[in-house]
Amino acid sequence: MNPSQVIPLPDPQLESHLSSKADQRMALDIVEAFAKLASEKGIRSISMSELAKQLRISTKTLYKTFTNKGELVHEMVVRWERRIHKPIDNYGNDLVATLRYWVKVWVENDARYSTAFWVDLKSDYPLLYKVYVDSLYNRMDAMKKRLTPFLKDDIDHEFAWASYFILMTASSQPKTFKKVGMTREQCVYEAFNFWMNGAVDLEALRAQQESEQLAI
Secondary structure: OOHHHOOOOOOOOOOOOHHHOOOHHHHHHHHHHHHHHHHHHOOOOOOHHHHHHHHOOOHHHHHHHOOOHHHHHHHHHHHHHHHOOOOHHHOOOOHHHHHHHHHHHHHHOHHHOOHHHHHHHHHHOHHHHHHHHHHHHHHHHHHHHHHHHHEOOOOOHHHHHHHHHHHHHHHOOHHHHOOOOOOHHHHHHHHHHHHHHHHEOHHHHHHHHHHHHHHO
16 A cells, blocks of 8 residues: 555544444444454455455445445554553552553453554554554553652663563564463463562552552
């Protein structure tokens, strides 16, 4: 797809358009089916006719609901924004529980998407990709701001954060978790626990959170 064919970002606020569909339940089913195919094959390799066949509906019915794949990608990114990449302040005071929740939703959602999907998203839908990446980095910046004061004094903090990204990314890859005989989720949690125990002063973190709870 050349730049002139790239589907533009439908609106800057990333509002879902599912409520405007005549059959909202079917529209949601279409988005979910598309997301599953995209996670395995990427975006470019999916045809609307293949998606219709998967859903056992006619191509005409599909096009009446979504006129192109760009609309489907848009709805996927909207869902990420609403369900996954909320600011850290939207969660409770238990920072460790918040981080573990992020790990859970990340491994159940983002981590299962193939390399082909991310390449297609970045190349063909750059504005939607930017929304996703900006949201992800904003979340990580908030996490770093909250957690950095509790990193151990005898380690380099920049290295600690660099290793976090490397560990989490590598542990989610099939070549890693299959090699060690784990599921993706098990491997990612092991990597997370390994990093937390090695980089974070957990006693100081727990003491601070207990103090905050008492102050409420």
